[in-house]
Amino acid sequence: MKTAGFTFIRNALLYDYPVVEAITSILPVCDYFVVAVGKSDDETLDLVRSIGDPKIHILETVWDDSLREGGQVLAEETNKAFDAIPQEYDWCFYIQADECVHEADLPAIRTGMARWLDDPATEGLLFKYRHFYGSYDFIGASRRWYRREVRIIRNDKRIRSYRDAQGFRIFSPLLLSPGLKAWAKKKGRPEKLHVRQLDAHIHHYGWVKHPAAQQRKQFVFNRLWLPDEKVRELVGDADVYDYDGTEPLERYDGTHPAVMLPRIQAMNWRFSGDPLAARWGWKNRLSRALEKYTGWRPGEYKNYTLLR
Numbered sequence: 001m002k003t004a005g006f007t008f009i010r011n012a013l014l015y016d017y018p019v020v021e022a023i024t025s026i027l028p029v030c031d032y033f034v035v036a037v038g039k040s041d042d043e044t045l046d047l048v049r050s051i052g053d054p055k056i057h058i059l060e061t062v063w064d065d066s067l068r069e070g071g072q073v074l075a076e077e078t079n080k081a082f083d084a085i086p087q088e089y090d091w092c093f094y095i096q097a098d099e100c101v102h103e104a105d106l107p108a109i110r111t112g113m114a115r116w117l118d119d120p121a122t123e124g125l126l127f128k129y130r131h132f133y134g135s136y137d138f139i140g141a142s143r144r145w146y147r148r149e150v151r152i153i154r155n156d157k158r159i160r161s162y163r164d165a166q167g168f169r170i171f172s173p174l175l176l177s178p179g180l181k182a183w184a185k186k187k188g189r190p191e192k193l194h195v196r197q198l199d200a201h202i203h204h205y206g207w208v209k210h211p212a213a214q215q216r217k218q219f220v221f222n223r224l225w226l227p228d229e230k231v232r233e234l235v236g237d238a239d240v241y242d243y244d245g246t247e248p249l250e251r252y253d254g255t256h257p258a259v260m261l262p263r264i265q266a267m268n269w270r271f272s273g274d275p276l277a278a279r280w281g282w283k284n285r286l287s288r289a290l291e292k293y294t295g296w297r298p299g300e301y302k303n304y305t306l307l308r
Contacts, residue, residue, distance in 0.1 A: 001117050004089040004155070005030035008077035009097045010038030010063060012047055015220065016213035018205055019044075019097040020051055021259040026093055026101050027053060029110055036081035038063045059084050071164030071224045078161035089155050090117060091125075096165070098206035099151075100257040105200035112198045113152065123159070124168065124195040125152035126304060133207045134243040134271035136256060136264045140207070142248040142284050147297065150195055150304050151202060159193065164224070167303035168193055195304045203257060210269050211240035245272045246279045 005026050012019045027033060036059045037045050048058060061080055067073040078094070085092055091113050095101070101109070109125075116122040126148050131140040139145075150167050153159050162169040169190035209217065218241060222231045256264060286298075 001091070001114055002031050002089045003029055003091045003093055003113060004085040005033040005093045005095060006035075006078075006081040006085060007095050007097060008036040008038065008061075008074075008081050009044060009048065010077075011040045011042055011220075012044040012097060013042040014040075014213075015217040016209045017097040018100065018260065018263055020047065021100050021257070021263065022095045022097050023048075023051060023056070024053075025103070025257050025259050026095050026106075027055060028103075029106055029113075030055060030093055032085065032089060033057065034059055034081045034084045036061050036077050036084070038077060057084070065223075073224060074165035075161035075163060078165045082159075082161070083157060085155060087155060091152050092155050093152050094168075095151065095202075096206075098204060100203045100205065100260055102201065102203065102255070102257045103259075104255075108199045109152075112196065112200075116196050121194055121307060122196050123154050123156070123170065124150040124193040124304065126195045126197045126306065127151045127200055127202045128198075129202050129204055130252070131204045131207065132252070133247055133249060134245075136205075136208055136260075136267065137252055138249040138271070139252050140247065141250045143297070147300070148197070148302075148304075149202070150193055152198075153193065160190070162190065162303065169303075192303065192305045194307050196307055203260070205260070209241075211243065214241035214243075215239065243271055248279065248284060 005023070007019070007023060009017060009019045011017075023033065023035065033053070033056045035048050035056060037048055039060070039062050045058070045060070048056070059081060061077060063073050063077060065073065067076060082092060082094075112125055116125070127150075128148055129146060131145040132138065133140045146166070153168055156170075158170050158172070159168050160171050161167075170193060171190045207214075215235070215238060218235045219231060222234055226234070
C-alpha cells in the first residue's frame, strides 16, 4: 500500500495558515506529498521548502482569480496537486492548510486504508471534524459547522475537487471533456463518492487566528465568491476581526496535535467566548437535541454516500 498526500496554499504567512503543521501532521502516513504553492505576496514558497522532507514535492502555480463563482479556484488548485500524484500511489490523503490530524489518530487511519485497500466499492474515507472558533479552547456547536468530510480518496483521476474544495465527486470522462464544460456546468451530474467512516478527526483551525490576520483572510476569502463591493459591505473596514462572543460553542477538553502546540502556546490574543451566552435558535436547539440522543442531524448536507 502506497499513500500520497496533497494540499495547496498561497500567502500562508500573510493570512496565518498553519500549513507546515497541516503537512507534517500527516507526513508519517504518506510516502509522497505534493504541495501546490500559488504565487504569493509573502515567503510562502520558502516556508514550505523549509520543511525539508524528501517526500515533499512542490508544484508552483498561479491562481486564476477570475474563477470567483462558488470558490472554484480552490477546487482548481486542489486538482492541480492531485493530478501531480503519480499513478503508483493507491490512496491520496488531502489536507487543507488550516487542518491537522492528531498523531493519536494515525494508527486508525493506517488501519482503515489497509482494510479497504482491496475493496473497489470504497472510493474514499470519511473523517469526523472539530471546528475550533476564536481560541483553541472552543469548538463550534451549531449546524453551520459540517460534521464529516472526505479526506482520503482513491488515486482515480475521475475524482475531482467539488465546488469550493470542501469535498470530492466522481465525474464521468464525458463531463471532464473540455469541449463540454459549459454543458457540464449546467447539466452535469457528478456522483458522490462511496466512503467508509474512519475513527479519526480532522482538527480545523480556520477560525482560530489573530483577529488582524482573520480580518485580512475574510476580505480575500470572500472575494472568491463575491464582487468587491459586496465584500466591502460584508467585511467592513475594521483592522481586526470581531469574533462573535455569542457563537454557539462547546469547551474542548481534549488534546491538540503535537505539531500545533508551539502555535497554541504563542497565542497572543484574547477571546471572550462564553458557551452560556450562546444564541441558540429553535432549529439549532431541536437539531442539537436530536443529534445528542440519536446521532441524527435533520437535513444535514452530505457530500458523500456512506457505506455500512
